[in-house]
Amino acid sequence: MRVGKQTFVYEKPPEVASHASVVGPKEGGGPLADYFDVILDDDLLGMKSWELAESEMLRRCALLAMKEGGIPEGSAQAFFTGDLNDQIIASGFAGRALELPFVGLYGACSTFVEGLVLAAGLIAGGFLENALCAASSHFCTAERQFRLPLEMGTQRTPSAQWTATAAGCALLRRSDAKGRIRVTAGTLGKIVDYEIKDANHMGAAMAPAVESTIRAHLSDTGRTAGDFDLIVTGDLGWIGREILLELFSRSGKPIPPEKLVDCGASLYYKEQDPHAGGSGCGCVASVSCGWIMKRMEEGEFRRVLLTGSGAMMSPTSSLQAESIPSIAYAASLEVI
Numbered sequence: 001m002r003v004g005k006q007t008f009v010y011e012k013p014p015e016v017a018s019h020a021s022v023v024g025p026k027e028g029g030g031p032l033a034d035y036f037d038v039i040l041d042d043d044l045l046g047m048k049s050w051e052l053a054e055s056e057m058l059r060r061c062a063l064l065a066m067k068e069g070g071i072p073e074g075s076a077q078a079f080f081t082g083d084l085n086d087q088i089i090a091s092g093f094a095g096r097a098l099e100l101p102f103v104g105l106y107g108a109c110s111t112f113v114e115g116l117v118l119a120a121g122l123i124a125g126g127f128l129e130n131a132l133c134a135a136s137s138h139f140c141t142a143e144r145q146f147r148l149p150l151e152m153g154t155q156r157t158p159s160a161q162w163t164a165t166a167a168g169c170a171l172l173r174r175s176d177a178k179g180r181i182r183v184t185a186g187t188l189g190k191i192v193d194y195e196i197k198d199a200n201h202m203g204a205a206m207a208p209a210v211e212s213t214i215r216a217h218l219s220d221t222g223r224t225a226g227d228f229d230l231i232v233t234g235d236l237g238w239i240g241r242e243i244l245l246e247l248f249s250r251s252g253k254p255i256p257p258e259k260l261v262d263c264g265a266s267l268y269y270k271e272q273d274p275h276a277g278g279s280g281c282g283c284v285a286s287v288s289c290g291w292i293m294k295r296m297e298e299g300e301f302r303r304v305l306l307t308g309s310g311a312m313m314s315p316t317s318s319l320q321a322e323s324i325p326s327i328a329y330a331a332s333l334e335v336i
Contacts, residue, residue: 004220006213007187008117010124013336014172015180017130018069021290022061023282024139024165030268035290037064043138043165050140051085054165055093058083058136061167062098065132065289069171074099076171078122078131080115082106083281084142084163086314091136100132108310109206109235110189111135112168112285113329116306117186119172120331134169137280146199146315160200161237162274164267168285170293179335181296185221187330189213191312195323199313202279202324203240203264206309209326210236211247214307217330225255229301232292234284234308234328235264237277263287284308292333302335 001009021036028039038060047053058081066073079098082105083090095102107114115133122128142163172183192209210233218224225231236244241262248255267278267287288306295301309328317324 004216006189006216007185007220008121009185009221010120010183012124012174013182013184014120014123015175015177015182016293017171017173017175018065019168019170019289019293020061020064020068021168021286022057022064022166023286026272027164027166027267027286030272032267032287032291035294036286037290043140050138050144051089052093054083054090054136054138054141058090058094058134058167059097061169062094062132062134065169065171071130071171076100076130076132077128078103078119079134080105080119080131081134082111083136084108085145090141107308107327107329108312109279109281109283110308110310110327110329111281112288113234113306113308113331116170116183116331117188117329120183120186123172123174130171130173132169132171134167135281135285136167137163137282138165139163142280156275157200159198159203159239159276161202161235161264161276161279162268163280164278164283164286166280166282166286168282168289170289181293182334182336183331184334184336185332187213187217187220189328191325191327193323193325197321197323199318199324202311203236203276204243205311205324206326206328207236207240207243207247209328210244210307210309213328213330214305217305225259228259228303228305231255231260231305232307233260233262235277235279236262236309237264237279239276241265266291296333296335304333306331306333
């Protein structure tokens with residue numbers, strides 16, 4: 001059922017039947033290490049390229065989610081996923097190996113939440129019984145594509161974020177079980193562009209889109225920030241999180257800082273030198289499928305508003321000096 005201008009409330013909300021997270025060595029050395037299912041020793045995973053390594057990481061994550069969900073390999077009815085590579089090749093190659101009905105998505109770093117919103121609608125509407133929602137990113141593939149070859153050792157600016165080597169995957173399915181995490185509502189964001197052109201300042205580019213989508217979700221559903229135990233954002237990092245808090249403060253409806261958690265600002269210790277924090281499709285996917293969902297299952301949180309953000313840019317648009325349009329999607333996760 002559609003409510004307001006941008007939000008869907010699912011009358012038969014699907015449950016999160018299982019979830020899995022796989023991260024690289026740097027992410028495994030951060031503050032959330034205990035919540036990840038697999039911490040890799042080698043971020044090349046024995047493959048001949050970083051791109052194939054990212055695809056293999058995503059494949060393993062999807063297999064683990066199916067195993068934890070108690071369904072045989074190959075029995076998921078749809079695989080919603082995406083990544084940051086040109087033509088989402090990491091996802092496409094993983095889909096080739098898994099041989100599942102494939103829905104390739106590109107919402108940049110918001111892709112995981114975009115997948116939750118879309119898959120939940122198809123399951124709630126009776127079109128699917130289950131679906132995998134996933135996303136991945138890899139530091140080395142992102143650096144090669146969007147910035148400069150790693151071999152150059154180029155100095156990164158203080159506002160730059162560290163693309164997470166990580167993947168997350170959640171299995172959604174129809175179920176009448178009680179006390180399960182469910183995707184109860186989803187909000188489609190609008191493209192927001194504040195004319196930021198610095199590709200090393202993603203937090204500033206994406207924060208306005210996040211504010212727009214959170215505001216739309218609250219308005220459409222009639223809820224307030226106080227109705228949620230946590231409001232989780234994808235990968236604004238430390239700088240972007242502060243900008244988002246300032247935007248809400250200026251609007252006259254501030255969000256309590258202790259209620260706003262950003263995955264990119266939570267993934268690393270500052271001593272690990274991620275500069276402004278984490279980013280990448282795998283950032284929100286792994287933290288959501290690890291730290292967030294496990295804490296919900298442990299009873300610490302019952303209602304979380306998960307908002308993923310993405311910068312809808314490309315290497316070509318950056319070279320053409322275009323600004324960075326951004327998007328954000330929101331999904332309400334509730335234990336019911």
